[in-house]
Amino acid sequence: MRAVDIIIKKRHGESLDEKEIRFFIEGYVKGEIPDYQVSALLMAIFFQGMSAQETAALTQAMLDSGERMDLSGIPGPFIDKHSTGGVGDKISLPLAPIVAACGVRVPMMSGRALGHTGGTLDKLESIPGYITDLEPAEFRKGLLEEGFAMTGQTAHIVPADKKLYALRDVTGTIESIPLITASILSKKVAEGAEGIVFDVKCGSGAFMKGYDDAKALAKSLVATGKKMGKKVVAVLTNMSQPLGYKVGNFLEIEEALDCLEGKGPKDVMELTYWLGAWMLVLGGKAKDVSEGKSLCEEAIESKAALNLFYRNVVRQGGNLEEMQKKRGSWRSEYSMEIRADKDGYIASIDALKIGLAGVYLGVGRNRTEDSVSPTAGFIFDKKSGYHVSKGERIATLFGKDSQSLEAAFPLALNAISIENTAPSISSLILEEITVS
Ligand code: URA
Numbered sequence: 001m002r003a004v005d006i007i008i009k010k011r012h013g014e015s016l017d018e019k020e021i022r023f024f025i026e027g028y029v030k031g032e033i034p035d036y037q038v039s040a041l042l043m044a045i046f047f048q049g050m051s052a053q054e055t056a057a058l059t060q061a062m063l064d065s066g067e068r069m070d071l072s073g074i075p076g077p078f079i080d081k082h083s084t085g086g087v088g089d090k091i092s093l094p095l096a097p098i099v100a101a102c103g104v105r106v107p108m109m110s111g112r113a114l115g116h117t118g119g120t121l122d123k124l125e126s127i128p129g130y131i132t133d134l135e136p137a138e139f140r141k142g143l144l145e146e147g148f149a150m151t152g153q154t155a156h157i158v159p160a161d162k163k164l165y166a167l168r169d170v171t172g173t174i175e176s177i178p179l180i181t182a183s184i185l186s187k188k189v190a191e192g193a194e195g196i197v198f199d200v201k202c203g204s205g206a207f208m209k210g211y212d213d214a215k216a217l218a219k220s221l222v223a224t225g226k227k228m229g230k231k232v233v234a235v236l237t238n239m240s241q242p243l244g245y246k247v248g249n250f251l252e253i254e255e256a257l258d259c260l261e262g263k264g265p266k267d268v269m270e271l272t273y274w275l276g277a278w279m280l281v282l283g284g285k286a287k288d289v290s291e292g293k294s295l296c297e298e299a300i301e302s303k304a305a306l307n308l309f310y311r312n313v314v315r316q317g318g319n320l321e322e323m324q325k326k327r328g329s330w331r332s333e334y335s336m337e338i339r340a341d342k343d344g345y346i347a348s349i350d351a352l353k354i355g356l357a358g359v360y361l362g363v364g365r366n367r368t369e370d371s372v373s374p375t376a377g378f379i380f381d382k383k384s385g386y387h388v389s390k391g392e393r394i395a396t397l398f399g400k401d402s403q404s405l406e407a408a409f410p411l412a413l414n415a416i417s418i419e420n421t422a423p424s425i426s427s428l429i430l431e432e433i434t435v436s
Helices: 003-011 018-030 035-048 052-063 092-101 120-125 136-145 159-171 177-190 211-227 250-260 266-282 289-301 304-315 320-326 351-361 402-415
Strands: 079-083 106-110 148-152 195-202 231-238 246-248 334-339 344-349 377-380 393-399 416-419 429-433
Touching (some): 018 035, 018 052, 018 159, 035 159, 035 177, 052 159, 052 177, 079 106, 079 266, 092 106, 092 120, 092 148, 092 266, 092 289, 106 120, 120 148, 120 250, 136 304, 177 195, 177 211, 195 211, 195 266, 231 266, 246 250, 246 351, 250 304, 250 377, 266 429, 289 304, 304 320, 334 402, 351 377, 351 393, 351 402
Antiparallel strands (some): 246 377, 334 393, 377 393
């Protein structure tokens, strides 16, 4: 088999078989196929696409490049959630303990903030002492005893994705549905989930901004996930404004605690319950979404989910007392307020601009090696649809230092528009995709 023949075949729009795909992935990981040939294949895939069959073969070959989380001996079901990333998206934090409290185990491997999107690991690490690089034995113990654990990906999980993603990043081939599908799904399957609920965001703050692109990705994830023998569903959700009232690392921990105490913002709770309900359906604990939602609500009302979250914090080295002490007051000393310049209705709060301003503030990072600040971020007093009077505060920004605040402020100001008439607010849950 020759790499060049496979590249030409795909360039002509023909389907690759499983052996050809495996030859490429294995050869690349071993260093036998050079970057320039893999780049050429990636570009051919970008333009010609891949069938669900090919995407599943690519996912499997990438999965087989590394290790899988060993969950043997732990009773299931194991169901996870994957979000394509957004601004103020702290859903994983209340979701995992809620679902675990309902009897479905959640083996959660999360990522870090990158670009305008936040990362669950950075949020968790803002809890003093909290550790996210768990040894497999610790991860298993948490999963067994609390029903969930939160860790980062090890270098041994899907090494092919690390190499391929870095190459895609510099060859203009990130935005390819089959390549995104294989990248996301291979990592989710490696962590041992039997079922996955995908939260595919769409809107300005989303990876896939347009509805049609987001829907195509959702369908591809569902089709390929099913071919891989997984129970899958995708929910298309709106990411045109940040989720909740707080954006930041410790600020989002605070909002997650509010959710677990039954006083979370409406949008965050709506999405948490929706995704949680589907996780319970896939895990066989609820017959439908409506029953799943009632079970999730009970887990909040009984404080079962909150107690599991506390136990997880302690297990992963976090200082509960410090966390509670800092709650409501741990803010950067560098702050500025955005106030309404006229009477009217908030027509939009652009999630992308807020996310990018967040990078300046120190919530997120441009490069993987950058550090983030626990106390940077935004607290919104008002969201889209609210009426404001001239001079009324809409948001407070907290920056890691005064320069970052100066840089973020104009961008954040520009993200908020005020109009004379009330805007029509589109719903948060846009569509559910259960079949491809
Ligand atoms: N997220 C991933 O994990 N992979 C992609 O290719 C895109 C988004």
